[in-house]
Amino acid sequence: MFESLSERLERSFKILKGEGKITEVNVADALKDVRKALIAADVNYKVAKTFIDSVKQKAMGMNVLTAVRPKEMMIKVVHDELAILMGGEAQPINLQGRPAIILMSGLQGSGKTTMSGKLAYMLKKDKKQHKPLLVACDVYRPAAIDQLKVLGDQLEVPVYSEEGNKNPVEIALNAVQHAKAKGNDIVIVDTAGRLAVDEEMMDEIENLKKSLNPSETLFVVDAMTGQDAVNTAKEFNERIDFDGVVLTKLDGDTRGGAALSIRTVVDKPIKFVGIGEKMDALNVFHPQRMADRILGMGDVVSLVERAQQAIDEKEAEELERKLRKNKFDFEDFLNQIQTIKKMGNIKDLVSMIPGVGKAVKDVDIDDNAFKSVEAIIRSMTPKERKEPSLLANQSRKIRIAKGSGTTIQEVNRLIKQFDDMRKMMKQMNAMDKKGMMGKMKAMRQMQQMQQNGPKI
Ligand SMILES: Nc1nc2c(ncn2[C@@H]2O[C@H](COP(=O)(O)OP(=O)(O)OP(=O)(O)O)[C@@H](O)[C@H]2O)c(=O)[nH]1
Ligand SMILES: [Mg+2]
Numbered sequence: 001m002f003e004s005l006s007e008r009l010e011r012s013f014k015i016l017k018g019e020g021k022i023t024e025v026n027v028a029d030a031l032k033d034v035r036k037a038l039i040a041a042d043v044n045y046k047v048a049k050t051f052i053d054s055v056k057q058k059a060m061g062m063n064v065l066t067a068v069r070p071k072e073m074m075i076k077v078v079h080d081e082l083a084i085l086m087g088g089e090a091q092p093i094n095l096q097g098r099p100a101i102i103l104m105s106g107l108q109g110s111g112k113t114t115m116s117g118k119l120a121y122m123l124k125k126d127k128k129q130h131k132p133l134l135v136a137c138d139v140y141r142p143a144a145i146d147q148l149k150v151l152g153d154q155l156e157v158p159v160y161s162e163e164g165n166k167n168p169v170e171i172a173l174n175a176v177q178h179a180k181a182k183g184n185d186i187v188i189v190d191t192a193g194r195l196a197v198d199e200e201m202m203d204e205i206e207n208l209k210k211s212l213n214p215s216e217t218l219f220v221v222d223a224m225t226g227q228d229a230v231n232t233a234k235e236f237n238e239r240i241d242f243d244g245v246v247l248t249k250l251d252g253d254t255r256g257g258a259a260l261s262i263r264t265v266v267d268k269p270i271k272f273v274g275i276g277e278k279m280d281a282l283n284v285f286h287p288q289r290m291a292d293r294i295l296g297m298g299d300v301v302s303l304v305e306r307a308q309q310a311i312d313e314k315e316a317e318e319l320e321r322k323l324r325k326n327k328f329d330f331e332d333f334l335n336q337i338q339t340i341k342k343m344g345n346i347k348d349l350v351s352m353i354p355g356v357g358k359a360v361k362d363v364d365i366d367d368n369a370f371k372s373v374e375a376i377i378r379s380m381t382p383k384e385r386k387e388p389s390l391l392a393n394q395s396r397k398i399r400i401a402k403g404s405g406t407t408i409q410e411v412n413r414l415i416k417q418f419d420d421m422r423k424m425m426k427q428m429n430a431m432d433k434k435g436m437m438g439k440m441k442a443m444r445q446m447q448q449m450q451q452n453g454p455k456i
Helices: 002-014 024-040 045-059 070-085 112-125 142-155 168-182 199-212 227-240 257-266 287-295 300-310 313-324 330-342 346-351 367-378 382-386 388-392 394-404 408-431 436-452
Strands: 100-105 132-136 186-190 216-222 244-248 270-274 282-284
Touching: 024 045, 024 070, 045 070, 045 257, 070 257, 070 287, 100 112, 100 199, 112 132, 112 142, 112 186, 112 216, 112 244, 112 270, 112 282, 132 142, 132 168, 168 186, 168 199, 199 227, 216 227, 227 257, 244 257, 257 270, 257 287, 330 367, 330 382, 330 408, 367 394, 367 408, 382 388, 388 394, 388 408, 394 408
Parallel strands: 100 186, 100 216, 132 186, 216 244, 244 270
Antiparallel strands: 270 282
């Protein structure tokens, strides 16, 4: 599903390729596919429709900047609109009150207990040095109390529980008194979940909310449950009017479309996401990042922005001119390496390229890895750099290898790579004369070649 979504989006935006202006006709076609892709990513169909309508309105008649093609422009419009729909900015939790009370709610197995622990850990580590107290209000399963105690021990956070007491409201109120006495400034109340929404559970959580008057009531939901997550959120919200959503298990194979739907359907901010079982696997929710994830295109937007900053327009034009005439030489190669270096950490950069992110996660890319390539080029005479054909001469290669502290094999490999790249750039240039993405592809190719190339 991961791949099919990005591919589908790529395809839908491709329709716009070569169009000078965004018009109703080309946008309608592209957005039809985007809508399907959103639904495949678990976005509620009504939400997807409203979303598409607003993107269409924004995109229509927008004059396309000469530097950016309609396709790229559309990606940015869709991306920004997704982020806006999800709340734009990250929303903090409310910690007013002495103690501040955080009430956790949600279905069975959604991750309430785990998230309670994660929150306690985050707050304890915070520079304000909070002293949280965890409260076990799951009165149905003795194991639930033990689970929280184990977490508390591990985190060195106290856990309040009352064996035998079957009244969660009483336990919670007692816990608040206990916190006051012990100087705990935050009380995190973990509650019992049910397999599905039922009256008993709703009554219980409603009573807890009324009696405790928490500063923050969080609804915890498993992102893997897709559309069900939206329905559950709606039902909980109608009953307890929660303050924020926690989306757990985003480390799984889910696109996160539920985030967009929940935000739109219940109009409550998503505040945290859970990304694993460990206690530090908690992130503050960032709408921008979630938009990247839903689009599944890596961070195309910032990639384009960073590329635009680093590449001097004039330089780029000159490079294109040379490419057209097939005059790309080692001097230009060296310049390209400098440009890539200017754009920042190579691994970061490569991982932002759509479809590449996952692949390079475990690959070790050394930022210094260009060093030997640079050394080899710098050991060439200016004439050799301008006329790579001179390098067919064996004694020149031996001299360059010596000068750069490399071997003749490494020099040979670089020359071969350079030839391959020239061919590839020529082909690409024919396909894509002006686009920024074309240049990005060229750089990506260089980086891939570099990975296989001589190592220092
Ligand atoms: N991969 C992953 N697993 C998670 C995450 N959050 C929780 N889990 C796991 O999901 C399972 C259920 O989590 P709990 O925290 O016990 O869920 P709960 O809501 O307290 O469940 P009940 O107490 O039965 O209502 C556990 O195995 C957790 O380790 C997450 O962000 N990622
Ligand atoms: Mg639990």
